[in-house]
Amino acid sequence: MAKSKKEQISNKPFFIRKNRCVSLKLFPLNLNPMFSQTKLKQEVVVLKAVILTAGLGTRLLPATKETPKVLLPIFALGKNKKLCVKPVLQLVFEQLYDVGFREFCFVVSSRVRRAVKNHFTPDRDFLRYLKEINKQEQADELRQFYNKVNNSTIVFTNQPKPRGTGDAVRRVKNFTGNDVFLLHMGDDLILSKDENSHLKRLMKVFRERNADVAFLAARVKDPTIYGVIAGKQVSAELHEVKTIVYQPKIPPSNISDVTAYMLKPNIYPEIKKVKPMEKSGEISLIPAIQSLIDKGGKVYAVELRRGEKRID
Template identity: 45%
Template sequence: MPRLAKGVLLAAGLGTRLIPYSKEMPKEMLPVFEGVNGKVFLKPVIQVIFEQLYEAGLREFCFVVGRGKRVIEDHFTPDWGFVDYLERTGKEEYAALLREFYRKIESSYIAWVNQPIPRGTGHAVYTARMFVGEDFFVVAAADNVFLGENVALKLVSFSEKHGSPMLAAKRVRDPRKYGVIVGRSVGERIYEVEGIVEKPTKPVSDLANASLYVFPPEIFKAIEETKPSPRGEIEVTDSIQILLSRGFKFYAYESTADWVDVGTWEAFFRAMVLSLKHSGGYNLVADVLGILGDK
């Protein structure tokens, strides 16, 4: 199997659970903390995901966006004049962060695809078919991320070694909120996937699908055959089921790292606190908890 080079970042969701903030500002641009050279900085969650995919060896990216997401395109368009301004005004640390980010952008191929009406994850993936062609590719939901481990790198390494599609997974307390993976263990934190059940009322597993995938190109044919779910969306998990029924083998990697999303204010608050912990800002975490405990 050739090296994986292509990644698709899904950023077309409306973020309705974050209105009014998300009316014009994409939830994927919400910040999380990241430690760099012993200091703590803020980065948009979609940038963190892009940089993890870049570190996993990907150099071709397709962003699936919708109306109101132009700010994402602006963020991924280098502004060297602003870098010069930061340097002139003595803000070298911030200039260095942008220089490194822009270096990654300029050494990548980036395409933009529009999904004007959100019709589910499967349909969002399908919009990138012309970009993908006949290659294996990585898909990442751009509003959630693993902290403390580059799980994309784990998936890419396993997939390249074994030539197989992959899913990221995480143990959760309440499986009823997630699509859960049913499978059998075939190695340390590696499972052969037997099925995926969306938001089960009676949990059949506590291993949640974490919306990070390595897909074969055949996923597009499966998406074409996927019927809308009861909520009227094309679910990519249903498309995976179609491939499983045809003998495709999917494997899941179970990460023990923190998995966070920014889809609700509660989840965003958790993402901020956990990313602050991972960034090395332990004293700031204590300060925040101290403030919350003040009478």
């Protein structure tokens, strides 16, 4: 028996945002930088991004006592390439938006949830007030940000305690479902001269190499405090990862995973196997990535280019 129109509508996927049902935005593959035009045009893909914001930012105390690290301001180029001040998290969101992402999940703690939600809630009354006091330039900058927020679907997932990246990722499974997704640190920003080239390169490698995992990487001064990779150098900027270890006493290289990762849903079973670290109780993402490698999974590291600046 044919379903009624009401029943058909109710079966559409949706997220709740601002008391509205928002249908998932689907992008034709031939219009999307994640996929080549050789794919069937009838196929669609949901571009999903997970942004981690629940960290305590203890290195920056006392500045982060009341202001979450992800909302600390930095100078940036805004509308019409004019200098302005924006929170790091907003810049991360805008970079992802500008390369095509429209579905966002913020992983938050109770400590940062209110501040993050408030920042990503458009305030039209404030815009009108700025106009009344002749702050049109600032109003235009906020309006541009609000337009991007309104064109996106944004949901929040709680991480009660900062128990590591692996713990954060396993909490977003209901959001990502069976889709590939991008994981981005909310307090870690890459500034690229070429219009978010770092994200485009990451997405391209993930697609063209049919990778299970691809992540950005950088050469660091002290690799003993990071995740460190070893493997085969494919090109000047690309490494096929054979080993990745967290905070090694004897690092196999000085190349560390940073900032952003493209992941497939096959990461979830591997995260389940990861044991919490003895001292911190954190669940790292790195052992799950190594587990995929051990099973024959393809993992690639995309090195930052000279001139690309990392802010964390």
